[in-house]
Amino acid sequence: MIAHRLRVGLVGVQPGRSWAARAHIPALRSLSDQFEIVGVANTSLASAEAAATAMKLPRAFADVAELLATPSVDIITVTVKVPHHLTIVKAAVAAGKHVFCEWPLGNGLAEAEELAELARAKGVLGVVGTQARVASEIEYLKQLIKDGFIGEVLSSTLVGRGGGWGGVIPDKKTSAYLMDVANGATMLTIPVGHTLAAVRDALGEVAALSSVLATRRTTALVADSGERLPVSAPDQVLVSGVLAGGAPISLHYRGGMPRDGEGFMWEINGTQGDIRILGPLGHTQMVQLSLRVAQGDDKAFQPLEVPASFRSGWPEDVVPGNVARIYSRMASDLHDGTRTAPSFDDAVAIHRLIAAIETAAETGRRTTP
Secondary structure, eight states: OOOSOEEEEEEOOOTTTSHIIIIIHHHHHHTTTTEEEEEEEOSSHHHHHHHHHHHTOSOEESSHHHHHTOTTOOEEEEOSOGGGHHHHHHHHHHTTOEEEEESSSSSSHHHHHHHHHHHHHHTOOEEEEOGGGGSHHHHHHHHHHHTTTTOSEEEEEEEEEOBSOSSEESOHHHHGGGGOGGGSOSTIIIIIHHHHHHHHHHHOOEEEEEEEEEOOOOEEEETTTOOEEEOOSOSEEEEEEEETTSOEEEEEEESBOOSSSOOEEEEEEETTEEEEEEESSSOTTSSOOEEEEEETTOSSOEEEOOOGGGTTTSOSSHHHHHHHHHHHHHHHHHHHOOOOSOBHHHHHHHHHHHHHHHHHHHHOSOBOO
């Protein structure tokens, strides 16, 4: 077990815009009694120095190798683009470091399985950033379902907007790689993947499914240059299946932004009532969610307030707040030997579900994850 404050080295910090800058650094600073940030490694020393100065981090490392060779670092946080996860996480695990890797864990199921096996063999803790599943609304939802608040779950329907796959991207440097399905960073793997992690926690495993993946927008306009880029990533994800408990479930994600700011609706129908989980966008890992409920003979849904006990002690901003919840679980796991944070093995289960969706779409056949 580890008794001291956990020392974190960050890989991939771009001040003002990267996920590490927006989420991980403020999350870690909110948990200063449990964690300290040692420094940052980027693609170059100059980039790391600029990030360290802008974000007021103690140290800039020349490269990832120097960071991994530093004995005072306990945890490596990997927040770079998905195609680079495998190389960096493998090196971190080989160096005996615990790892917090952003989701998706790998570029596909095979990479995720490889990383999970390596972490188990090395005896290090691998944590993955599927933070929608620890949002206060999802945690409360899980308790309500477990306690029978709406009775037996009969079915579930989910509709979401994926944002970035809507035919326009802000710039080529940061967003173009999302358009290429080969990079493993698509609407299916990112917002749908985060949401599926929460669905599995609340309702259980998907036992069988059918799916359709479609790329209806075959080009994307780069807003700052007017250039058009080819798109191979799907902008329509449709899944119909059955949960292990027998309840049917359906999901439809569409690329682009909602017209009215209402871009996510997940309804769970039960024998004694219905719950809706609502949000402004289908990226459930990074938006404020809300709950509404109708029970018995109710003719309308009413807001359902999440108890303060689920919210207190965390950053109010949902972006660092949800990430802080995962870091706190990671600290407990390392201090106490528990297994409460989303692990690499949990990530493999979600990757396997995504692979089943892809297979079902390719073959046109019902598939078992």
